[in-house]
Amino acid sequence: MKKGLLAVLMVALVPIQTTVLEHVSIGGIRPDLCLIVVCLVGVMFGEVHGMFLGLALGFVQDIFSAGELWLNMVAKGMIGFLAGFVSRHLANATPGAMLTLILALSFLSGLVFLVVERAGAGLLDALLGVRLLVLPQAAFDAAVGTGVYWLVAGRTRRADVLSGRRISLR
């Protein structure tokens, strides 16, 4: 079932991201569903699952993106790992904590893109990139991710996460 869910995520998430999500964009910014799912999987199932799902989803994202073929893969893999790693040290996975975590991770992912994609640009362009893309993207991801977490994670799962017990995918 859980492996089936992973397969569904792999097949459906990127098509949804590329087709339907433009209807919920604000100021041209769409939430990054893959990043949100990778964060949540990292938090709920641990850093290894987060990282591998991140690598896989990032790679699929790269296939349908104009950027380099490794950028999303590496960024999402790193985000999945960090989400799991940080959540291990979270005392309480409250919505506030999730909001902060996804905000920070999305911001970090944005900075990776900024460094790679705008390496030759000046400081002003970089700051403009932070203001126009990185910050709005992080805020949007954090808001949507926290909402999804609250909806998806049941009381039992939250209790599991809080008590430090990881949910196994096997």
Added chain:
Amino acid sequence: MLRSASGTKRVKFLLLALLLTLAVVLPKQGRQLLQEIGAPIADLLSFPIQAFAALDRSISETWAGYIALRQVHEENRRLRGEIQLLRGRQNELRELAYASQRLATLLQLKERTIPSTVAANVVGLDTTNWYRGVVLDKGQRDGVRAEMGVITVAGAVGRVVKASQFASVVLLVTDPNNAVTGLIQRTRDEGIVEGTLGGRARMKYIPLLSTVQVGDAVVTSGLTGGFPKGIRIGTIASIQKEEGDLFQSAELIPEVDFSQLEEVLVITGVRPIEEVDTGPAIGETS
């Protein structure tokens, strides 16, 4: 002996680190490997993308067509299309007029090229917000390859950066990573057109002595691959000329309305005009 969980985890990490190191140390080989791995995945996923796009389009059309003032919307869309078509024709005529003024009779038609094109539908946007790109429902099977130019009747849209069997990704002219050589139609000065973070385009390296004005049309120069000469890119909205600079630059308003992109033409080849008489090949339009 059974391997412990932490041992398995360590092996996985080591493998991953090795892969990533290979990708960084051997970027060319790594990219090729990733491309080979990604090709069947792209083929597989192009079907759900097209299905989602079709579903999305039909829902949008139903909503817009039947609920939100159907007739007005339809008429509006038709008129927009007509305006874009007429703009394209007007631009073509203007370009012809300029050419006829400048060139001798023999050069008039020989220099003009007609591209062979493949029509494609826009089925999605780039998967990240970092690139202004669109996904098309045509790929290598239809003759689409990387670096080919993409246009609408209004003007230049962008260039293909990735192509799988059934889909391709196009980087729009408004993306900062895209660069096309442009030509100011009135003054015949050349420059490089790049996208900006704000979603417009900027023409750089315009000669200092150029008499460029706000409102001048910028077209493709035909020097970079993918586009023939004379495809409209945009209209100059403002000019920046600072003391001490060696060149001028100008901000452009793109000719194509990228928020309304539905159908585009991929330029699969630029042929001299006298070769076109035999008619287009199967599956192509011209």
